[in-house]
Amino acid sequence: MQTEFWKVIPNIGACEACQAMGEGVHWEKPERPHPNCKCEIISDTIRVHIYKQLQGWRDAVFETFPAGQGVNVTIKSLGPTIGGVYMTADGSDKRSTGHMKPGSSATFRFTKFGKIPLT
Known part of the structure; x- marks a missing residue:
């Protein structure tokens, strides 16, 4: 099981492509959909307690x-x-x-x- 994933956090007023990328998680680091994209891409890991x-x-x-x-x-x-x-x-x-x-x-x-x- 892969434990590292990425989330895209679209900025306010983000385009439709960025908003769509902000849904769910990505198991591989996503590429920005356009050159001027200002959305935040963060990585995280699954934790088991x-x-x-x-x-x-x-x-x-x-x-x-x-x-x-x-x-x-x-x-x-x-x-x-x-x-x-x-x-x-x-x-x-x-x-x-x-x-x-x-x-x-x-x-x-x-x-x-x-x-x-x-x-």
């Missing part, structure tokens, strides 16, 4: 989703005792938080440039 809470020893959560080429994973220790998390991406990239004190957090970035999708 998953919230799961692990309750104890050997508790596990598995998520599979298309994520393009990079995934940020943030882990927060809710306490009341020291905890930790072991993660894998695509079964090969392995990470661990180590021991985490209550209230602490750690963020990891998994990337697989050239290998889409990262699951």
Whole structure:
């Protein structure tokens, strides 16, 4: 799944071609329809937010989703005792938080440039 897309934001009083380009999203960067086009073309990415809470020893959560080429994973220790998390991406990239004190957090970035999708 491609995660980057573009939107065209037509200026007030824009021509019909620009107004038509402003509907929906474009999966490839669109070309301006005429040389004097002043419309804004912005890029954005699809974001996936998953919230799961692990309750104890050997508790596990598995998520599979298309994520393009990079995934940020943030882990927060809710306490009341020291905890930790072991993660894998695509079964090969392995990470661990180590021991985490209550209230602490750690963020990891998994990337697989050239290998889409990262699951």
